Amino acid sequence: xxxxxxxxxxxxxxxxxxxxxxxxxxxxxxxxxxxxxxxxxxxxxxxxxxxxxxxxxxxxxxxxxxxxxxxxxxxxxxxxxxxxxxxxxxxxxxxxxxxxxxxxxxxxxxxxxxxxxxxxxxxxxxxxxxxxxxxxxxxxxxxxxxxxxxxxxxxxxxxxxxxxxxxxxxxxxxxxxxxxxxxxxxxxxxxxxxxxxxxxxxxxxxxxxxxxxxxxxxxxxxxxxxxxxxxxxxxxxxxxxxxxxxxxxxxxxxxxxxxxxxxxxxxxxxxxxxxxxxxxxxxxxxxxxxxxxxxxxxxxxxxxxxxxxxxxxxxxxxxxxxxxxxxxxxxxxxxxxxxxxxxxxxxxxxxxxxxxxxxxxxxxxxxxxxxxxxxxxxxxxxxxxxxxxxxxxxxxxxxxxxxxxxxxxxxxxxxxxxxxxxxxxxxxxxxxxx
Amino acid sequence: xxxxxxxxxxxxxxxxxxxxxxxxxxxxxxxxxxxxxxxxxxxxxxxxxxxxxxxxxxxxxxxxxxxxxxxxxxxxxxxxxxxxxxxxxxxxxxxxxxxxxxxxxxxxxxxxxxxxxxxxxxxxxxxxxxxxxxxxxxxxxxxxxxxxxxxxxxxxxxxxxxxxxxxxxxxxxxxxxxxxxxxxxxxxxxxxxxxxxxxxxxxxxxxxxxxxxxxxxxxxxxxxxxxxxxxxxxxxxxxxxxxxxxxxxxxxxxxxxxxxxxxxxxxxxxxxxxxxxxxxxxxxxxxxxxxxxxxx
Numbered sequence: 001x002x003x004x005x006x007x008x009x010x011x012x013x014x015x016x017x018x019x020x021x022x023x024x025x026x027x028x029x030x031x032x033x034x035x036x037x038x039x040x041x042x043x044x045x046x047x048x049x050x051x052x053x054x055x056x057x058x059x060x061x062x063x064x065x066x067x068x069x070x071x072x073x074x075x076x077x078x079x080x081x082x083x084x085x086x087x088x089x090x091x092x093x094x095x096x097x098x099x100x101x102x103x104x105x106x107x108x109x110x111x112x113x114x115x116x117x118x119x120x121x122x123x124x125x126x127x128x129x130x131x132x133x134x135x136x137x138x139x140x141x142x143x144x145x146x147x148x149x150x151x152x153x154x155x156x157x158x159x160x161x162x163x164x165x166x167x168x169x170x171x172x173x174x175x176x177x178x179x180x181x182x183x184x185x186x187x188x189x190x191x192x193x194x195x196x197x198x199x200x201x202x203x204x205x206x207x208x209x210x211x212x213x214x215x216x217x218x219x220x221x222x223x224x225x226x227x228x229x230x231x232x233x234x235x236x237x238x239x240x241x242x243x244x245x246x247x248x249x250x251x252x253x254x255x256x257x258x259x260x261x262x263x264x265x266x267x268x269x270x271x272x273x274x275x276x277x278x279x280x281x282x283x284x285x286x287x288x289x290x291x292x293x294x295x296x297x298x299x300x301x302x303x304x305x306x307x308x309x310x311x312x313x314x315x316x317x318x319x320x321x322x323x324x325x326x327x328x329x330x331x332x333x334x335x336x337x338x339x340x341x342x343x344x345x346x347x348x349x350x351x352x353x354x355x356x357x358x359x360x361x362x363x364x365x366x367x368x369x370x371x372x373x374x375x376x377x378x379x380x381x382x383x384x385x386x387x388x389x390x391x392x393x394x395x396x397x398x399x400x401x402x403x404x405x406x407x408x409x410x411x412x413x414x415x416x417x418x419x420x421x422x423x424x425x426x427x428x429x430x431x432x433x434x
Numbered sequence: 435x436x437x438x439x440x441x442x443x444x445x446x447x448x449x450x451x452x453x454x455x456x457x458x459x460x461x462x463x464x465x466x467x468x469x470x471x472x473x474x475x476x477x478x479x480x481x482x483x484x485x486x487x488x489x490x491x492x493x494x495x496x497x498x499x500x501x502x503x504x505x506x507x508x509x510x511x512x513x514x515x516x517x518x519x520x521x522x523x524x525x526x527x528x529x530x531x532x533x534x535x536x537x538x539x540x541x542x543x544x545x546x547x548x549x550x551x552x553x554x555x556x557x558x559x560x561x562x563x564x565x566x567x568x569x570x571x572x573x574x575x576x577x578x579x580x581x582x583x584x585x586x587x588x589x590x591x592x593x594x595x596x597x598x599x600x601x602x603x604x605x606x607x608x609x610x611x612x613x614x615x616x617x618x619x620x621x622x623x624x625x626x627x628x629x630x631x632x633x634x635x636x637x638x639x640x641x642x643x644x645x646x647x648x649x650x651x652x653x654x655x656x657x658x659x660x661x662x663x664x665x666x667x668x669x670x671x672x673x674x675x676x677x678x679x680x681x682x683x684x685x686x687x688x689x690x691x692x693x694x695x696x697x698x699x700x701x702x703x704x705x706x707x708x709x710x711x712x713x714x715x716x717x718x719x720x721x722x723x724x725x726x727x728x729x730x
Contacts, residue, residue: 003534007527014522245518249579252482252512252589253535254504260535 001259008267011240012233017347021232022275025225029279030286032221036213037290042085042092042172043165044078078165086209086291092170093207100302101201102192105181112171112178121168122157130156137179173207176304198312199299208295208303211315214287216305218322222279227381229275230330231354234268234337236347238424243346257428265338265421272334276326284319325383325409332380332413333358335420342424374405380416383409435586435617436460436495437481443489444476444641451476452641454490463613465632466621467710469718473641474621475515478591481619482512494587508537511585515592517576521565525556525575528564529582538583550578553608569596577605581612588618594627606631629710637717644717649710656708656716662692663703673699678719680711694719 012018080088096108115121131151138147159168181195189195196203241247250256296316300306306318313321337354344350358381365376376382437459444452452473466474479485481492483499483506492499499506519528526547533543551557554574564572573596580588590609594602602624609618610631622628628635628649635652637645645652660680665673670689674682677699681692692706693699694716 003530003540007531007534010527011520011522241518244520245514245516246520247518248479248482248484248514249512249518249532250535251484252507252510253532254508254510254537255535256507258504259537 001263004255004260004263005266005270008237008263009271012237012267012271015233015236017236018229018232022229025229025275025279026282029217029221029225029282033213033217033283033286033290036217037086038082040085040089040209041079041081042088043169044080044088083290088169089173089209090207090292093173095170096174097206098204099202100192100205101203104202105192105195108174109178109182112174113182115168115171116182121159121163123160125158127156127158134179177302177307196299196301198310199301200312203302204298204314205302206294206298207292208298208315210287210291210293211295211298211319212303212305213291214284215315215319215322217283217287218280218319218326222276222283223326223381226272226276226279226326226330227333227358229279230268230272230334231337231351231358233271233275234334235341235350235354237264237268237338238341239344239347239350258425261425261428265335265424268334268338269331272330273327276323276330280323325406328410328413329380329383332383332416332420335417335424336380339420339424342427377405378409378412380413383413437587437617437619438493438496439477439481439490440493441490442477442480442487442492444473444480444485445488450641452480455638455641455643456490457636457643457646459617459619459634461615461617462633463609463618463620463631464634464636465628466619466636466638467625467628467714468621468638468644471640472638474638475591476641477638478512478589478619478621479514482510482589483507508583509586511580511582511588513576513580513588513590513593515595517572517579519564519572519575522563524561524563525551525567526560528575529579532579533582536583543582546582547578550581551575553581554578555604570598570601573597574601574605586616588613588616590618590620592622593620594622594624602627625710625714635710637713639717645713653708653710653713656694656713658705659694659696659716660692660706660708660712661695661699661703662690662706663700664688664690665700665702669700678715680709680715 098104134151134156135147138150142150158164181189192199192201236243241250250260253260296319297314300309300313300315300318303315309318311321333354336357337350340350340353341347344353361376361379361382363376364372365382367373439455439457439459442452442455443450455473455477466477468474476485480487481499486500494502494506494509520531523531529547529550530543533540533547538546548557548560551560554577556571556574556578559567559571564575567575573593577590577593580590580593593609594605597605606627609620612618613631620628620632633648635645635647635649636643637652645655662681663673664685665688667684667687667689670682670691673679673691673693677693677695679691679693681690683690692712694712
């Protein structure tokens, strides 16, 4: 079995089409990771750059003014992008990093409120953008009339540029997280427990763009790329034996209908999981090299992107949950692709049929709510993206079942995997009765 | 060891490819003879267990091969009509892969693969990719594959297709040496190949058994029906239009003709000892045959 498996893997890995797709998938992932990093930006005010000004060489400061003078031209601020912006953000975070408990949260919120309450930092112009943002925050709890009255009673003025692009930049590290706590319109959030009910005190708070981007990339790009790699690798596993006219020799050989079939199935699954592992390692290391590895032990609820997650997880645990779902979704998808491969005489229609299936299931999630989204997130490859499962399962509709949707996704994926494998092995077993 | 075809029938939809075929194949080389579409390949695929019979059964020493599974396939060597290969594999890779599918132990498989490649004159090409091989080289690799593990039963569907005359003679000698105590079923259009190595010939037509027996025995069917004569060219051409001709050779203004006919086709015709080609032509004159440059 061992040597059969190694030969089957060799067959997959030596196919030019598979190599092209795998290299392409890696290249796309690296490109988007670097592109996302290049789009990072932050501001500094004149020479008084907040944070580690010393860390930024003068020549970069000069060139930045020339290259990225969008804000600077107008308001006298410098906009930093890419790695410079990331390093500056890391500096901004230092004021808030460490252990968070009720006391620390109260202190930070109080400082934030005091800073915002200082009239010296504002102009006399109303900040319509900030009001709009606040309306979105309040929108869940207040009627439009109440929001309008609240805004009139509590106006927000445009901040003076030396503050907005200067010291205030550091507050962006926590402002989204603190806004609801600070604004607290219905007086329901008065402690750490009430702000973050799933997070145990004391909790770690760190610069977490590394795990945040890693998780986002894992959910979206790795999820898509690994499906493409799987289809390219697994589609020819059985169909190529017909296309290459090797099937008769294999069927007439001793292990051609049992051990070989098992080795082929295993090779398809291992290739899928290997692809996932490679993409995951590249994803973690690449984002780690760009943003650093801090934040993996931080509860995901301390990040605004994952604030509403219904499970108490650190970023590291969250990444493993994503991986777990992806393993499950991939195994099911691999089994489906191989099943199609046994039914067709060439890899090309298998690639198209599998691709079509994946695209249709993925598109279902964009066709409004209800059963389409539910179906999309329960079947592979959609089930390989647990983000949707963990959050969308809470909304009304089909997701509100007695069995949580993520559990149903596990059951459905496992069932697809088992049934597909059974059909494949039975097909060849039936042949052995000839 | 004996393979028995017991009233074997194979139907594809409404078409019957093999009908009520019965034969006993003891150890030795058995040549399967018949025109295109006669059911040779179907019969071989049935024997290799790749196709299921629609009726009847195939037995190995009295045991239905369908119930034997692995233990039957472990004794098989099979070269299909169209030899398939993996373009990215080298010759050695391919044989080692097939050895793994056949369940041969690793050290033995490697030694045997190298030995077989030498035997089929591919010893210098072990690490060359198969996609760069000529048709004849691929066919020789296919033959080596069929011989892996020294199978007791070999099924060779058109093994000499694509081989040049020298390679064919070499293959025939190799097979004759190999098949001393084994059962080999060989199908080919090249009658001379069967004539030179098969101890038993099976002639099938439209899926049915027509004749079977040792070459000398079945040739009795055309004994006294093979004629040779030399005639003026125009008369010879007239004759060849009326009878199945196995040889037509120009000799100045005349032509030498060898043909098959129940009665003397012309004055001066002399009877000649029959060969398998004559027999083939006698039964399949209307279906076409290729043989060593002779087409009827």
